[in-house]
Amino acid sequence: MSAIRIEALPDERLPANGPGAAYYEGRKGDFFLSEVIAKSGGMPLAFKDASIDFGKIAIGSGKSLGTNVYDGIGSSGWSTATQEGKRHELVLLLDSPQSLQDLSIEMVFERHFVAALGRFRLSVTDDPGEVLARGGEISDLTRATDDGVETLVCEPGGGIRGRASGDCRAEKEHPGLSDDARHA
Numbered sequence: 001m002s003a004i005r006i007e008a009l010p011d012e013r014l015p016a017n018g019p020g021a022a023y024y025e026g027r028k029g030d031f032f033l034s035e036v037i038a039k040s041g042g043m044p045l046a047f048k049d050a051s052i053d054f055g056k057i058a059i060g061s062g063k064s065l066g067t068n069v070y071d072g073i074g075s076s077g078w079s080t081a082t083q084e085g086k087r088h089e090l091v092l093l094l095d096s097p098q099s100l101q102d103l104s105i106e107m108v109f110e111r112h113f114v115a116a117l118g119r120f121r122l123s124v125t126d127d128p129g130e131v132l133a134r135g136g137e138i139s140d141l142t143r144a145t146d147d148g149v150e151t152l153v154c155e156p157g158g159g160i161r162g163r164a165s166g167d168c169r170a171e172k173e174h175p176g177l178s179d180d181a182r183h184a
């Protein structure tokens, strides 16, 4: 595994069609991803770079950068404010290739109000190149390997508060996104 992609996906069940769950404070449908903590076999994975296809923060003067999600600072993060109802992505490059074994990914959404992603998809690749986020196109990540791309899709669910929760399922896709995923 050389990179992890997090897609923020719209959904009509979310405020302003998502992708975030913010509703009573802040911008409706917004999210604020503060930190991503990935572990393999219980060991934390280091990132060397990150890219996004879009970033804008609704509240405060901070910049919405991909690298904000691994700087250890809760008040910095990635958000796609003003793009409610649209899909966007963040791609994290690992410092060095890692085994997929026992991969765990924790996402922290640190605001004083609900700011979790309401629907998202996680993908990984073993592409040795510099995999970058791309807006609205099939990413390099989906080419992946002959074994396809392992993705985890999370649907809006109850009890979202601070951290994403809901109905998550693992999917195995063959290279190239399915129609459903492409239009998501």
Ligand SMILES: [Ca+2]
Pocket: 034, 035, 068, 069, 070, 071, 072, 073, 074, 075, 076, 077
């Ligand atoms: Ca941060």
